[in-house]
Amino acid sequence: MKRKEPPEEGPQMSALCRTVKKDGWELEICIFEDGEGKWLLEIVNEANTSTCWTEPFDTEQQALDEAVKTIEENDIAYFEESQPWRQH
Secondary structure, three states: OOOOOOOOOOOOEOOOOEEEEEOOEEEEEEEEEOOOOOEEEEEEOOOOOEEEOOOOEOOHHHHHHHHHHHHHHOOHHHOOOOOOEEEO
């Protein structure tokens, strides 16, 4: 009998992940655990361009608060730059 291998586990996504609309565009707020108990933040636009934070957050709520604040303080062009991956 062949032993079944456990599924590979990827990063734990936060329940706080969500899609928000700004200026008629959709932005995906992605929050996921970094494997060391902290939380990483990425905002992805409709063109699949990412804005990633380099420093992890202590809580998923802190990451969400930062995402909402950044989206509110910037126009959509901030997230629509043609760079395939950008650090914040």
